[in-house]
Amino acid sequence: MTSQVELIGMTRDELRLFVSELGERQFRGNQLFSWIHEHAVVDLDEMTNLPKEFRSQLRLSAEMDIPEIVDMVPSSDTSSRKFLFKLRDGLKIETVFIPEGKRKTVCLSSQVGCSLGCKFCATAKMGLLRNLTAGEIVGQLLAVRRETGERITNIVFMGMGEPMLNYQNVLKAAYIIHDDDGMNISTRKITISTVGIARKIRQFTKEKHPFKLALSLNATDETQRASLMPITKKYSIKDCLEALKEYTDRSRKRVTLEYVLMSGTNDSPADARRLASFMKKLNCKLNVIPYNPIVGEPFKRPTVHQLEKFISNVTGGRSMVTVRWSQGKDINAACGQLYVENVEKTVRNQTVVSA
Numbered sequence: 150m151t152s153q154v155e156l157i158g159m160t161r162d163e164l165r166l167f168v169s170e171l172g173e174r175q176f177r178g179n180q181l182f183s184w185i186h187e188h189a190v191v192d193l194d195e196m197t198n199l200p201k202e203f204r205s206q207l208r209l210s211a212e213m214d215i216p217e218i219v220d221m222v223p224s225s226d227t228s229s230r231k232f233l234f235k236l237r238d239g240l241k242i243e244t245v246f247i248p249e250g251k252r253k254t255v256c257l258s259s260q261v262g263c264s265l266g267c268k269f270c271a272t273a274k275m276g277l278l279r280n281l282t283a284g285e286i287v288g289q290l291l292a293v294r295r296e297t298g299e300r301i302t303n304i305v306f307m308g309m310g311e312p313m314l315n316y317q318n319v320l321k322a323a324y325i326i327h328d329d330d331g332m333n334i335s336t337r338k339i340t341i342s343t344v345g346i347a348r349k350i351r352q353f354t355k356e357k358h359p360f361k362l363a364l365s366l367n368a369t370d371e372t373q374r375a376s377l378m379p380i381t382k383k384y385s386i387k388d389c390l391e392a393l394k395e396y397t398d399r400s401r402k403r404v405t406l407e408y409v410l411m412s413g414t415n416d417s418p419a420d421a422r423r424l425a426s427f428m429k430k431l432n433c434k435l436n437v438i439p440y441n442p443i444v445g446e447p448f449k450r451p452t453v454h455q456l457e458k459f460i461s462n463v464t465g466g467r468s469m470v471t472v473r474w475s476q477g478k479d480i481n482a483a484c485g486q487l488y489v490e491n492v493e494k495t496v497r498n499q500t501v502v503s504a
């Protein structure tokens with residue numbers, strides 16, 4: 150049996166090396182990279198500036214596999230779309246496309262399922278099935294581009310899984326997406342969201358990666374957060390704050406705080422006061438995401454009045470706050486919260502696959 154090299158997860162330098170090992174000149178690697186990532190072309194027949202013999206050689210030794218679309222759920226109240234993709238091994242992941250005027254954002258998954266067990270998250274119910282490869286991460290984006298025909302401007306790693314627990318593959322994918330011979334998406338438009346894996350945030354800072362960071366915070370009291378997000382027992386809020394301060398101090402970049410607002414859970418005046426105090430300690434901006442209920446879970450979506458009151462209590466009208474209220478309340482794209490009927494369907498499917 151021959152094993153074929155997967156080209157989509159290769160950086161430009163890796164492709165140059167790969168083609169030179171096949172006896173071709175290295176610039177063919179650049180051409181290949183450009184076809185795949187600049188033009189979203191994954192069919193060798195369409196890569197017309199590559200010699201025919203070289204394409205035949207590639208057919209024997211390499212492949213370009215993008216995830217198969219098995220379902221696409223349009224939002225009923227915006228033009229956002231959620232894609233359900235099938236990977237080569239049959240496992241399924243989700244990716245969300247969010248167009249807002251000129252900004253076209255794709256929310257990427259980094260793992261199949263997740264091990265972190267956040268109580269408000271449907272993905273948590275799957276457990277972790279496996280990490281995605283860099284090629285599977287980039288492949289989600291290529292599939293969305295090919296389907297929508299849109300030029301993507303912003304990337305957020307906020308789909309299924311914890312990106313910092315698939316650190317190398319997520320970073321490799323981010324660098325491929327950023328490459329100016331490919332999709333050429335600015336590092337300022339690529340955001341990696343984490344629940345606060347402090348040791349990885351420190352590594353990210355130390356290694357000086359240029360991408361932006363977001364913290365999925367959701368609670369500001371240690372006990373309360375640990376009850377919602379068990380990872381807090383390992384990495385406390387205080388630990389996350391210190392790691393993020395190192396990041397903002399060294400990188401001079403601002404962190405985005407994501408706060409999923411749940412009525413009666415984390416929206417009291419005391420929650421707002423603690424959040425305001427947290428924000429004073431960090432160079433950050435705040436995204437408040439009204440919770441989307443999951444069947445069988447006790448958490449509730451806030452009313453518009455509750456949301457406005459909470460934000461006013463946090464900011465006093467001063468700080469920078471964005472409400473991700475209208476991005477398709479039925480296909481919410483926040484970290485691991487792709488939890489609507491289709492997710493429940495996915496969970497059932499994955500359970501069958503992994504049984």
Ligand code: SF4
Pocket residue numbers: 262263264265266267270271272273308309310311344484485486
């Ligand atoms: S919210 Fe994010 S980190 Fe938490 S369980 Fe869901 S996918 Fe994992």
